[in-house]
Amino acid sequence: MSLNLNSIRLGGKDVLPLIEGGKGVAISTGASSGPWAKAGGIGTISAVIADQYDAHGNVETHEYLGRTRADRHEEMIKYSVRGTVDQVRKAWEISKGEGHININMLWEVGSAQRILHEVLEKTKGMIHGVTCGAGMPFKLGELASKYGAHYYPIVSSGRAFNLLWKRAYKNVSELLGGVVYEDPWLAGGHNGLSNAEDPTKPGDPYPRVLELRNIMRKLGLGETPIIMAGGVWNLKEWKDWIDNKELGPIMFQFGTRPLLTKESQISDKWKKRLMELKSGDILLQNFSPTGFFSSALKNSFIGELVGRNDRQVDYAPKQSEEFNTEMVIDRKKYFVRGADVEKVQNWQSTGFQKAMKTPGDSLIFVTSQKCAEIRKDQADCVGCLSQCRFSSWATNEKNSTGRLADPRSFCIQKTLEDVSHEGSIDDNLVFAGHNAFRFGSDPFYSNGFVPTVKQLVDRIVSGD
Numbered sequence: 040m041s042l043n044l045n046s047i048r049l050g051g052k053d054v055l056p057l058i059e060g061g062k063g064v065a066i067s068t069g070a071s072s073g074p075w076a077k078a079g080g081i082g083t084i085s086a087v088i089a090d091q092y093d094a095h096g097n098v099e100t101h102e103y104l105g106r107t108r109a110d111r112h113e114e115m116i117k118y119s120v121r122g123t124v125d126q127v128r129k130a131w132e133i134s135k136g137e138g139h140i141n142i143n144m145l146w147e148v149g150s151a152q153r154i155l156h157e158v159l160e161k162t163k164g165m166i167h168g169v170t171c172g173a174g175m176p177f178k179l180g181e182l183a184s185k186y187g188a189h190y191y192p193i194v195s196s197g198r199a200f201n202l203l204w205k206r207a208y209k210n211v212s213e214l215l216g217g218v219v220y221e222d223p224w225l226a227g228g229h230n231g232l233s234n235a236e237d238p239t240k241p242g243d244p245y246p247r248v249l250e251l252r253n254i255m256r257k258l259g260l261g262e263t264p265i266i267m268a269g270g271v272w273n274l275k276e277w278k279d280w281i282d283n284k285e286l287g288p289i290m291f292q293f294g295t296r297p298l299l300t301k302e303s304q305i306s307d308k309w310k311k312r313l314m315e316l317k318s319g320d321i322l323l324q325n326f327s328p329t330g331f332f333s334s335a336l337k338n339s340f341i342g343e344l345v346g347r348n349d350r351q352v353d354y355a356p357k358q359s360e361e362f363n364t365e366m367v368i369d370r371k372k373y374f375v376r377g378a379d380v381e382k383v384q385n386w387q388s389t390g391f392q393k394a395m396k397t398p399g400d401s402l403i404f405v406t407s408q409k410c411a412e413i414r415k416d417q418a419d420c421v422g423c424l425s426q427c428r429f430s431s432w433a434t435n436e437k438n439s440t441g442r443l444a445d446p447r448s449f450c451i452q453k454t455l456e457d458v459s460h461e462g463s464i465d466d467n468l469v470f471a472g473h474n475a476f477r478f479g480s481d482p483f484y485s486n487g488f489v490p491t492v493k494q495l496v497d498r499i500v501s502g503d
């Protein structure tokens with residue numbers, strides 16, 4: 040079939056309207072984004088704790104030696120800058136100036152702006168643009184424009200873009216490369232689901248993207264590309280979106296499909312698992328310490344978090360009519376509802392004997408081993424986020440959110456570092472889009488075929 044997939048002119052260059060989305064940590068690297076750019080599209084390097092190389096080109100492990108969380112936060116910044124610069128250089132060597140290289144930053148990373156400033160300073164002329172999602176990156180336009188780089192905010196509604204534009208981007212309009220619309224129900228990774236949206240009721244992307252376009256038209260941005268991300272598997276299913284006058288210029292971003300290429304740096308066991316997934320194996324949940332919803336593989340890691348959250352009762356420090364029953368756990372006194380006593384006793388008798396307080400005035404019940412692991416992970420915090428629900432670290436003067444650390448969440452830095460470096464696919468957070476199960480049924484991957492990036496891009500261009 041012919042899709043009539045026209046190139047789009049961006050930053051003085053014609054590129055295919057196809058983007059490999061940024062994937063942290065250390066998943067979308069120079070090795071994957073370089074070939075994507077070489078194939079004529081836009082490759083995106085994740086700038087969050089990216090892998091750095093030693094003098095022989097081997098990946099160096101990130102070791103945190105600082106004694107305080109603030110010291111380790113500085114090390115995290117250093118690693119992110121050094122690693123991203125290494126990855127940009129690698130992508131540049133591979134792509135040889137074809138296509139474009141973007142970098143991606145989670146705005147809620149601790150000291151995100153400092154990392155971006157340092158990376159952009161050291162990679163002038165190599166980076167076309169900066170994409171940024173999760174949160175409201177008001178400063179993104181101003182920051183990128185200091186280095187002559189384009190910027191690409193990631194939003195999940197027209198309303199969010201309108202706010203960003205009115206408050207900040209209108210002053211740096213000429214470098215807005217495009218607006219990424221990320222489907223919050225289908226895309227892999229963190230999602231921008233708002234409080235008003237129901238995680239179980241996916242919204243149709245067409246009217247949402249059209250609303251974004253209509254807002255952009257009113258702002259004089261009718262010809263600025265909108266990048267559709269989330270739930271895009273093949274373009275024959277999106278042909279009504281291509282050359283559609285109502286929607287204007289559209290590009291497509293892929294996050295899940297590029298995980299399975301020869302160049303993709305994820306482990307072979309992860310690649311194998313992708314081919315075995317079934318419909319419904321990906322879960323949209325809100326355990327992340329960032330506070331955002333995210334889509335990930337429903338594995339033992341997620342199962343354990345679900346269990347932790349289920350083994351939960353409300354409590355009060357003082358007796359009241361509602362919290363009328365005293366329980367002594369680990370020599371500490373709590374008042375719980377009478378109806379909850381039996382539940383707690385059952386959990387304790389099946390090994391979940393440790394009670395941990397949450398900031399929601401509740402107790403969760405875990406094994407002694409899990410309790411020790413949670414406490415160790417909180418103590419080992421390297422301050423990777425601007426605000427962390429799990430450890431209560433914040434990148435502020437007090438290095439604290441001022442709230443109680445929440446044991447219902449987890450250390451995202453630890454698990455993403457592990458899974459991106461040969462770690463377990465069962466016992467880690469494994470981000471994936473809801474279409475990931477299609478690897479198993481798409482004939483392109485039959486007999487365990489793993490394409491090169493170029494073969495994947497050619498396949499997508501063909502409509503499949």
Ligand SMILES: Cc1cc2nc3c(=O)[nH]c(=O)nc-3n(C[C@H](O)[C@H](O)[C@H](O)COP(=O)(O)O)c2cc1C
Pocket residue numbers: 059060061062063064066085087143144145171172193221225226227228229268269270271292293294295296469470471472473474
């Ligand atoms: C493993 C994985 C990690 C991701 N990490 C990030 C990230 O760090 N920052 C980001 O903006 N998006 C991230 N994403 C989202 C992708 O960039 C992309 O927008 C999304 O996956 C597109 O939807 P799809 O999964 O249906 O292809 C991630 C996606 C996956 C699958």
Ligand code: SF4
Pocket residue numbers: 328416417419420421422423424426427428429430432449450451452453
């Ligand atoms: S505890 Fe939170 S802020 Fe600290 S390293 Fe882990 S995820 Fe990052």
